[in-house]
Amino acid sequence: MNKFQLEQNKAFKLANDLKQGGRARAGAADEQKIDRREQRKLDQAKGLVPFACKLDEKLVKQLKDRADAHEGGMTEALAELLVKAGLER
Structure with missing residues (x-):
């Protein structure tokens, strides 16, 4: 692999990171x-x-507000509402 290919590889990785929302590559987060x-x-x-x-x-806004207050997040909040509405788990 020559220097051009190495630099091209770095550019592809950088572009991919930017597409992913700017997350750091191999960072602590x-x-x-x-x-x-x-x-x-x-x-x-x-x-x-x-x-x-x-x-x-x-x-949707009401659901998001309820999910923020719920410790299980959106999934658990919706599941709880559906069970209360008469659906079974």
């Missing part, structure tokens, strides 16, 4: 975060399935 694949595996082990839907803007 990255060590504490779980990457997406690991998170997907953990969610699958818990039996969680991604579910997307379109909701009214006002309803």
